Amino acid sequence: MKRNILIIYAGGTIGMQASEKGYVPVAGFEQRLRAQLRRTTGASELPAFEVLELEQLIDSANLQPHHWTELGGIITAHWQQYDGFLLLHGTDTMAYTASMLSFMLQGMDKPVIVTGSQIPLAQLRNDALDNLLSSLMFAAGDAIPEVCICFNGRLLRGNRASKLKSSALDAFDSPNFGWLGQAGIDIELHTELLLQSGTADFKIPDFNPDAVVILPVYPGISARIARDLLSNPAVKGVVLHTYGAGNPPDANGELMAELDNAVRRGVTIVNITQCLQGQVSQGAYATGATLNRIGVIPGRDLTLEAAFTKLHFLLATQPADRVKGLMIQSLCGEMAQ
Known part of the structure; x- marks a missing residue:
C-alpha cells in the first residue's frame, strides 16, 4: 500500500x-x-x-x-x-x-x-x-x-x-x-x-513567551544587562551563552552576583558554549567553576536552539523541582549522554 x-x-x-x-x-x-x-x-x-x-x-x-x-x-x-x-x-x-x-x-x-x-x-x-x-x-x-x-x-x-x-x-x-x-x-x-520507536508521550503545552531569555556574554558585558533581563518576574529560565568550555567573565563580580541571585530565586540557568563544536566542561577552568558554585546547569553540547526550546518545554510541562534534573538528561537525542 x-x-x-x-x-x-x-x-x-x-x-x-x-x-x-x-x-x-x-x-x-x-x-x-x-x-x-x-x-x-x-x-x-x-x-x-x-x-x-x-x-x-x-x-x-x-x-x-x-x-x-x-x-x-x-x-x-x-x-x-x-x-x-x-x-x-x-x-x-x-x-x-x-x-x-x-x-x-x-x-x-x-x-x-x-x-x-x-x-x-x-x-x-x-x-x-x-x-x-x-x-x-x-x-x-x-x-x-x-x-x-x-x-x-x-x-x-x-x-x-x-x-x-x-x-x-x-x-x-x-x-x-x-x-x-x-x-x-x-x-x-x-x-x-536513529532513535528507537517508542510509545507516544505527546505534550503540547501553551508557552509563556517571557519564560526563557538568552544571555550572551561578551567582553565588557555589564551586570545591568543581566539585571534588566532578569527583572521580569515571568522569567523562569536563562540560556547563558559563554566562551569556550563554558567560561563566563567571573572577574565581573556584579554579574556573577546577578546570576547567583537569580538561581536563589528559583530561575533555572543553563550554560552552553558559543563554539560550534565541542561542549561545556563547567569547571575545567576556574572561571567555569564559579558557575558550579552558583548552581548553573552545564548544558554540555546542546545547540542554542535545543537549549532554548528544551528549557521552554520543561518549564511549561514540569514542576519546578524537576526541571534541573531533566535538563541534564538526554530526552530525545538532543545532547551527549
Whole structure:
C-alpha cells in the first residue's frame, strides 16, 4: 500500500513569491506544487500526500512560541491518519521549531521531516523542489521515528541542527552529531544513529513567551544587562551563552552576583558554549567553576536552539523541582549522554 504523507505548509521562502517589497508568503502552495510535479519526470513514484496550509502563514523571523503549540496540535490531531509528516517552514527559525517538536512529540513512531528552501519554488532555478522531494521520500520511510531537518540532501536530527549559512544552499548542519542520512544518487540512512520507536508521550503545552531569555556574554558585558533581563518576574529560565568550555567573565563580580541571585530565586540557568563544536566542561577552568558554585546547569553540547526550546518545554510541562534534573538528561537525542 502506498504510504500517505501530510504536508503542512506553514510558510517560509519555499512558498514565497517576489513582490515590490521583496519575497512575501502567499497562499495556494498546493496548486503550485502539484503543477510543478506534473512537469517532473518520475513524480508517480512519490508517496501519496495531502497538503494542509495554515490560514495565517508564518514568516519565520516572526515565529512566536504559540506557533509551536499550533504546529504540534496539528500534527497530533492528524497523527493516526498519516504515515509521516512533512512541515514546510522558513529557514531562519527552522532549527528552533524542529527542536521544540522533538520535545513535544517524544515517543514517536513515524517521521516528522522539516524542510524549506533558500530559493522559492516559484523561481526557475531553485533548491525548493529537491528539498521537498527528498523530504517526502524520507517521510515515507518507516525507519525514522524522530523529528529531522532535511536540507540540501542532508538528513539531520532536528534538535542537533543549526542554520550555519545565511544564503548558501547547504545552510544546515549538525556540528556535534553525525548526519542521519543523505539523499544522493541513492537514499542512505545511518540506522545506527536513529532513535528507537517508542510509545507516544505527546505534550503540547501553551508557552509563556517571557519564560526563557538568552544571555550572551561578551567582553565588557555589564551586570545591568543581566539585571534588566532578569527583572521580569515571568522569567523562569536563562540560556547563558559563554566562551569556550563554558567560561563566563567571573572577574565581573556584579554579574556573577546577578546570576547567583537569580538561581536563589528559583530561575533555572543553563550554560552552553558559543563554539560550534565541542561542549561545556563547567569547571575545567576556574572561571567555569564559579558557575558550579552558583548552581548553573552545564548544558554540555546542546545547540542554542535545543537549549532554548528544551528549557521552554520543561518549564511549561514540569514542576519546578524537576526541571534541573531533566535538563541534564538526554530526552530525545538532543545532547551527549
